[in-house]
Amino acid sequence: MKFSIFILLILAELCSTYKVLVFNPAFGASHSNFLGKISDILIDAGHEVTMFIPVFVDGKKHLVGSKKVEKIVRLDQDPRVYQMHKEGATEELMRKKIWTMSSDISSMLGFVGNFSKSAAYLTEHMFQQTELLEQLRQEKFDLGITESLLLGAFALFDEIGIKSVINADSTLYMSGIKNALGEPAAIAYYPGLFSPVNDKMDFLGRIKNLFGYQFGMWFSTLKYDAEVAAFPKSYKGPREWKKQLDRVAFNFVNSNQYIDYASPTLPKTVFVGGMQVNTKKSGKATLSKEWDDVLGKQKTNVLVSFGSNAFSSDMPDKFKSSFLEVFASMPDTTFIWKYEEENATLADHLPNVKLTTWMPQNDILADDRLTLFITHGGLGSSVELAYQGKPAVVIPLMADQPRNAHMLTRHGGALQLDKELLEKPEEIRKAIQTVLTNPDYKKNAERLAKILEDQPQKPKDVVLKHCDFAVQFGALETLNSEGRHLNTFQYYSLDIALAFIAVLLIVLFVLHLIIKFVFRQLKRIFLSPKKKLD
Structure with a gap:
């Protein structure tokens, strides 16, 4: 009897598992890590995940974002994209310019054309792999997951017969998917992805927010139209990008309602920000002896990291000198500085400075001995420090980082510093000392972490339940908004x-x-x- 029950339980478990294809282009660490974490959650639940990694940026071709995915299908970078990036020295140039270019949206205007062309080349390159497409089609996947960075991913899912699709954006949201679903932009009070202002907007602020939203729409439209033009003649699916996107079962966004600004959303939009964070309470955030020893040297410890796209080793020398002068003036504080040059010697004269090309950022943030985080305000880092309850000095560099900065500062646990002040060591020191000496920053940061710890629905559970639901029911027509079919005059009742x-x-x-x-x-x-x- 017991044996029969055991067999039935095993059969029930086998029946509840499903096959997932995660389209995870090698573009940037934050993108790969986000989709990789979703993959890990599904694998931990017993589901079979295949990760398809078309290389978009050659310097990122090693990215996977997951240590648990075993079945990985890679597609080499299209030669035309490789040549275009090589001739323009795109990656190297961006890493150096990011420190001095304007942090507002205008700095990205020159980037749009090349990105759209690269996206079109990648889409065309994928559809030319007829043998690979047939192999994927034979897998008969139950669910496809990707982000709206590339429209070609959705067309590929359609081509190989995946009926249930989830969009999972590693950013707060993208204007294109928001528009395709008919979701209100609320530009009068909800800061867009590239907004330099918070939700308390004056007339000029609303103009800036409108411009940022329209830039996102222009970027999405230009890119998607270029990809649609690259679809092969044999493709039978829709050739309108909005119809490709509005078929998703759910729209995952890397946002958390308890961190972000309040916004009007539709049922298809699901907030999953924080699913990737392991806190100390979970027991999964642990340090090796090396990092345990570093944090044990002094009572005050500061982590300095500007993410995976901006290298401290590429910042102007005057900025480096400013940081070194600040570090030297605070000998009783240990500074852990993510500096991407192997065996760098610029801080050898400072015993309180630990240079490293990599560190377990989340685990260090989770340690009680870390006092302060100096960050660029990337979304991944912003969510991590919020969950770990660490006060911060946020120095946004470009894109969505200014928005992430004021999103954090409104909670009272972070202070924003303009990157133009990095050549002035006294300003950096002032910002650090302000946060270290004012107990309100620590108190407010810890309160936000407590809110996130006690939030009613855990992001990991939200991800898994919505994936299960999408496999079972697909894209429900009843969740679609008719607003997506209205023109601008109708949508805003201007008519x-x-x-x-x-x-x-x-x-x-x-x-x-x-x-x-x-x-x-x-x-x-x-x-x-x-x-x-x-």
Whole structure:
């Protein structure tokens, strides 16, 4: 009897597992890590995950984002993209320019054209791999997961017969997918992805926010249209990018409602920010002896990291000198500095500075001995420090980082510093000392971490349950908003406003005529007798 029950349980477990294809282009660490974490959650739940990694950026071709995925299918970079990036020295140039270029959206204008062309080349390259596509088609995947960075991923899922698809953006949200789903942009009070202002916007702030949203739409439209043009003639699916995107079962965004600004959302939008963070309480954030010893040297420890795209080793020498001067002026503080040059010697004269090309950032942030985090404000780092309850000095460099910075500072646990001040060591020191000496920063950071710890729905559970639901039911038509079919005038009821104004003008004009007619009649009645008497 017991044996029969055991067999039934095993069969039930086998029946509940499903096959997932994760389209994870080698583009950037934050993107790969996000999709890799979703893959890990599914694998831990017993599901079979295959990761398809088309190389988009050659310098990132090693990225996987997961240590648990065993079945990986790679596609080498398209030769045209490789040549284009090589001739433009795109990666190297971006790493150096990021420190001095404007942090607002205008700095990305020159990037859009090349990105769109590269995306089109990648899409065309993928569809040319007929043998590979057939192999993937034979796998009969139950679910496809990717992010809206590349439209070609959705067309590929359609081509190989995947019916249930989830979009999973490693950013807060992208304008293209938001527009395709018919979700309100709320530009009057909800800061867009590239917004330099918070939710308390004056007239100029709303203009900046509108410009940022429209830039996102322009970027998405230009890129997606280029990819659609690259679809082969044999492809039978929709050739309108909005129809490709609005078929998703759910739209995962790397946002957390308890960190981000309040926003109007649709049922398809699911907040999963924080699913990738292991806190000390979970027991999974542990340090090796090397890092344990580093944090044990002094009572005050500061972590300095500018992420995976901005290298400290590429910052201007005057910026490096500023940081070194600050470190030297605080000998009782240990500074762990992510510096991407092997065997660098620029800080050899400072015993309180630990240079490293890599460190277990999340695990260090989780340690009680870490006092302060100096960060660029990338979304991954922002979510990690929020969950770990660490005060921070945020120095945004570009793209969405200014928005992440003011998103964090409003909680009271972080201070924002303009990168233009990095050549002034006194300003860096002032920012550090302000956060270290004011207990409110630590108190507010720990309060936010407590909120996230006690939030009603854990992001990991949210991911798994929505994936299960998507496999079972697919994309429910009842979750779709009719707003996605409306034009701008209809969506914002501008047509109603114009009709009301037109009716009002007609009424006023008729009233004008009536009053004019009455006045004439009165004039005729009262003035005519007088003329007769004369």
